[in-house]
Amino acid sequence: MKTINxxxxxxxxxxxxxxxxxxxxxxxxxxxxxxxxxxxxxxKGGSNYIDILKTSYRTYHLLKIFSNRDSVCSIYELKIPEQKNTIVCALYGFRENKIATLQLFQNLLTSVKIKSEDEA
Structure with missing residues (x-):
């Protein structure tokens, strides 16, 4: 069994x-x-990123986490009220033992409600 690093x-x-x-x-x-x-x-900048997050309420439900050298990949369900939950892959890069980069990958089709023919 792999331990968390x-x-x-x-x-x-x-x-x-x-x-x-x-x-x-x-x-x-x-x-x-x-x-x-x-x-x-x-x-750019941690303060800017945190300020964006302060304006919305979201929670992260971890599904999987793994790492390779100085990067970590986490796959989680992103829950935002009034929106459809979506699966997100986040790639974290580290420098000087801190999170230096964060790249998010997600399927946009799961993030938006698509109108059915009846709603169009």
Whole structure:
């Protein structure tokens, strides 16, 4: 059985802090030159990223986590009220023992409600 390594533990701490809306703790996990990238664009700086998260309520339900050298991949269900839950793959890169990069990958079709022919 594989044990959780230090970097995986840091990702779990970060996600737990976000779930608890403990943004100060979450921000401490981020490198000063943090870079976030998703389908919606790129955000530079941990403060900017945390400010975005403060405006929406979302929770992360971990499904799988694994790592390779200085990166961690976590697959989780993202739950946002009033929206359909979606599965997200997050790739975390580390520098100086902090999260330096976060790239999110998700299927956009699971993130939006598609109108049926009756609704169109």
């Amino acid at each position: 230090d970097l995986e533990e840091k990702v779990l701490f970060f996600q737990d802090a976000l779930n608890d809306r403990n943004f100060k703790a979450a921000k401490r996990s981020l490198h000063p030159n943090f870079l976030y990238q998703s389908l919606l664009g790129i955000e």
